[in-house]
Amino acid sequence: xxxxxxxxxxxxxxxxxxxxxxxxxxxxxxxxxxxxxxxxxxxxxxxxxxxxxxxxxxxxxxxxxxxxxxxxxxxxxxxxxxxxx
Amino acid sequence: xxxxxxxxxxxxxxxxxxxxxxxxxxxxxxxxxxxxxxxxxxxxxxxxxxxxxxxxxxxxxxxxxxxxxxxxxxxxxxxxxxxxxxxxxxxxxxxxxxxxxxxxxxxxxxxxxxxxxxxxxxxxxxxxxxxxxxxxxxxxxxxxxxxxxxxxxxxxxxxxxxxxxxxxxxxxxxxxxxxxxxxxxxxxxxxxxxxxxxxxxxxxxxxxxxxxxxxxxxxxxxxxxxxxxxxxxxxxxxxxxxxxxxxxxxxxxxxxxxxxxxxxxxxxxxxxxxxxxxxxxxxxxxxxxxxxxxxxxxxxxxxxxxxxxxxxxxxxxxxxxxxxxxxxxxxxxxxxxxxxxxxxxxxxxxxxxxxxxxxxxxxxxxxxxxxxxxxxxxxxxxxxxxxxxxxxxxxxxxxxxxxxxxxxxxxxxxxxxxxxxxxxxxxxxxxxxxxxxxxxxxxxxxxxxxxxxxxxxxxxxxxxxxxxxxxxxxxxxxxxxxxxxxxxxxxxxxxxxxxxxxxxxxxxxxxxxxxxxxxxxxxxxxxxxxxxxxxxxxxxxxxxxxxxxxxxxxxxxxxxxxxxxxxxxxxxxxxxxxxxxxxxxxxxxxxxxx
Numbered sequence: 222x223x224x225x226x227x228x229x230x231x232x233x234x235x236x237x238x239x240x241x242x243x244x245x246x247x248x249x250x251x252x253x254x255x256x257x258x259x260x261x262x263x264x265x266x267x268x269x270x271x272x273x274x275x276x277x278x279x280x281x282x283x284x285x286x287x288x289x290x291x292x293x294x295x296x297x298x299x300x301x302x303x304x305x306x
Numbered sequence: 307x308x309x310x311x312x313x314x315x316x317x318x319x320x321x322x323x324x325x326x327x328x329x330x331x332x333x334x335x336x337x338x339x340x341x342x343x344x345x346x347x348x349x350x351x352x353x354x355x356x357x358x359x360x361x362x363x364x365x366x367x368x369x370x371x372x373x374x375x376x377x378x379x380x381x382x383x384x385x386x387x388x389x390x391x392x393x394x395x396x397x398x399x400x401x402x403x404x405x406x407x408x409x410x411x412x413x414x415x416x417x418x419x420x421x422x423x424x425x426x427x428x429x430x431x432x433x434x435x436x437x438x439x440x441x442x443x444x445x446x447x448x449x450x451x452x453x454x455x456x457x458x459x460x461x462x463x464x465x466x467x468x469x470x471x472x473x474x475x476x477x478x479x480x481x482x483x484x485x486x487x488x489x490x491x492x493x494x495x496x497x498x499x500x501x502x503x504x505x506x507x508x509x510x511x512x513x514x515x516x517x518x519x520x521x522x523x524x525x526x527x528x529x530x531x532x533x534x535x536x537x538x539x540x541x542x543x544x545x546x547x548x549x550x551x552x553x554x555x556x557x558x559x560x561x562x563x564x565x566x567x568x569x570x571x572x573x574x575x576x577x578x579x580x581x582x583x584x585x586x587x588x589x590x591x592x593x594x595x596x597x598x599x600x601x602x603x604x605x606x607x608x609x610x611x612x613x614x615x616x617x618x619x620x621x622x623x624x625x626x627x628x629x630x631x632x633x634x635x636x637x638x639x640x641x642x643x644x645x646x647x648x649x650x651x652x653x654x655x656x657x658x659x660x661x662x663x664x665x666x667x668x669x670x671x672x673x674x675x676x677x678x679x680x681x682x683x684x685x686x687x688x689x690x691x692x693x694x695x696x697x698x699x700x701x702x703x704x705x706x707x708x709x710x711x712x713x714x715x716x717x718x719x720x721x722x723x724x725x726x727x728x729x730x731x732x733x734x735x736x737x738x739x740x741x742x743x744x745x746x747x748x749x750x751x752x753x754x755x756x757x758x759x760x761x762x763x764x765x766x767x768x769x770x771x772x773x774x775x776x777x778x779x780x781x782x783x784x785x786x787x788x789x790x791x792x793x794x795x796x797x798x799x800x801x802x803x804x805x806x807x808x809x810x811x812x813x814x815x816x817x818x819x820x821x822x823x824x825x826x827x828x829x830x831x832x833x834x835x836x837x838x839x840x841x842x843x844x845x846x847x848x849x850x851x852x853x854x855x856x857x858x859x860x861x862x863x864x865x866x867x868x869x870x871x872x873x874x875x876x877x878x879x880x881x882x883x884x885x886x887x888x889x890x891x892x893x894x895x896x897x898x899x900x
Contacts, residue, residue: 223643225643225644225647226639226640226641226643227640228643229639229640229643229646230639230640233639233640233708233710240783243776243779243780243783244780246776247776247777247780250769250772250773250776251773253769254769254773257765257766257769258766259766259770260766263673263676263677263681263684264676264681264684264685273770273773273774273777274773274776274777275777276688276692276774276777277692277773277774277775277776277777277778277779277780277781278777278778278780278781279781280688280689280692280693280778280781281692281693281696281777281778281779281780281781281782282781282784282785284563284564284567284689284692284693284696285567285696285781285782285785285788285789286785286788287564288564288567288568289567289568289788289789289790290788292564292568293568293796296796296797296798297792297794297795297796297797298794298795298796298797299793299794299795300793300794300795302794302795302797303804305446305450
């Protein structure tokens with residue numbers, strides 16, 4: 222394994238640290254959003270602190286849930302579903 | 307004013323395609339780099355103007371309309387052609403290089419075309435070249451997919467041809483210029499439909515995720531860059547401000563990511579995400595303001611770089627391990643670390659992460675769309691941004707590189723990759739980061755002047771992007787168990803195309819079968835008796851005088867028959883190559899004699 226590969230393997234083992242760091246960064250971002258706001262609201266509510274955090278969380282969650290739990294079961298087929306056409 | 311000092315970038319690629327079959331050895335591979343270098347020199351030094359106006363079929367065709375809009379697309383095409391050729395240097399199959407060269411020549415020709423006649427000719431050249439990039443993967447699935455791809459593009463080409471001829475009849479000109487939405491006639495809608503097929507506008511998109519995952523490794527890298535972006539260019543040229551494109555683009559952006567999130571092969575995920583990204587460009591063109599038009603052009607530029615980088619990275623995985631099926635892959639970060647690095651650069655770029663080029667182009671389109679008060683469409687683009695990050699920024703790298711290798715995944719060590727594949731990826735990755743950090747590298751070439759230039763690097767824009775992407779990432783982390791990989795594929799709207807195809811086949815076949823039955827009966831009853839009599843008479847005539855004369859010609863007929871049998875081998879690919887060659891000869895003859 223190359224040295225870079227070994228670094229990546231080590232980073233993977235630290236996944237719990239990464240997770241904590243990720244959550245800490247998210248909290249800091251929301252904190253920053255209290256002081257940093259858009260000059261002009263494009264959508265009406267987007268000047269509210271935390272709007273894009275909530276938007277990302279809700280939209281991301283809904284997208285995954287809808288496509289995985291509703292759409293995928295309807296459209297999943299075997300790889301050779303169409304045969305020779 | 308027309309001058310002759312413009313070297314048309316298509317020229318080098320067409321010449322390369324023509325001489326390549328006759329070059330022996332393997333050193334011809336270095337010649338692959340010549341047309342891209344000439345193209346780069348040409349597009350970065352040419353002055354705007356109208357070049358190469360030639361008479362053809364009694365009309366004037368303009369092969370070199372060089373202005374801000376055509377130049378920005380030509381520039382990225384030239385950069386991409388160099389990256390693609392570097393990446394493909396190790397490919398020994400000349401056919402792939404010839405197909406890629408003709409395809410790239412078609413793209414350049416379409417971008418510089420000032421009239422519908424030359425646009426159509428180059429448009430079809432692209433279609434044929436790209437079809438062969440699928441066929442040349444040389445397996446059953448790619449042959450079938452190539453055939454379907456060619457059918458879709460033939461239909462799209464016929465829309466365009468019908469539209470441009472009817473337009474000529476009504477207006478007396480083939481000039482390819484902007485059409486005001488208020489002046490739209492039925493033939494303009496036909497032309498728009500033709501362009502929309504190539505832009506993969508939903509529901510005309512199914513050819514893309516069907517064909518791209520089945521193309522050759524290098525072929526898919528070229529295809530992801532040129533077809534849809536040439537279509538974006540012609541839409542920007544002809545149909546800016548057509549509001550139908552705003553809604554169509556918003557639908558594409560969301561539909562593409564929804565399919566991408568559940569696709570099971572890496573190249574299919576990327577293919578669906580092309581539809582989503584082209585959606586942003588369609589929205590920008592539909593809004594039609596200087597800001598959104600610049601947004602569309604710059605996003606096309608950035609998209610070509612990061613999407614080709616992603617296709618190149620996945621192409622490396624396919625070359626090293628033989629598949630891009632996600633259920634068979636995993637844990638590649640330590641086994642192919644540099645590929646993981648390059649893939650990550652592409653994934654961050656496509657997600658619009660600050661420091662990468664998607665950030666400086668995607669946000670421009672969204673901001674311009676919101677400023678023009680198309681609120682819901684702008685929101686749809688924000689949804690697509692979150693979805694893109696989930697599909698390509700998290701899910702794909704997780705399943706390919708970062709998860710531990712699952713049971714059932716390929717355990718053999720990856721085959722070593724040639725240096726040129728790494729160099730191709732490195733070139734694209736450097737540009738993705740450089741444009742993200744120094745957006746003026748790209749913005750200086752934007753075609754439309756704006757009073758208040760867009761500034762991506764503000765505290766709010768950076769924070770907004772990080773909040774949206776970060777919390778979309780959190781949603782995935784919270785629902786990790788929900789996202790899965792399965793065997794098999796997911797249906798798309800081509801399911802309905804195929805139903806229509808089957809219905810048409812049944813409608814044609816049943817009456818034909820009935821006629822055939824009746825004919826056979828009639829033939830048995832009447833024809834055979836007549837033939838027997840005719841046969842006896844012929845035999846007498848044959849014995850008495852013809853034998854000597856005919857023997858000589860029989861030999862000739864036999865020879866022609868053998869040649870015909872060779873040509874008629876039943877391979878659609880060969881027929882298409884023959885037809886394309888004949889078309890090029892005819893095209894040249896008409897030009898020369900006309």
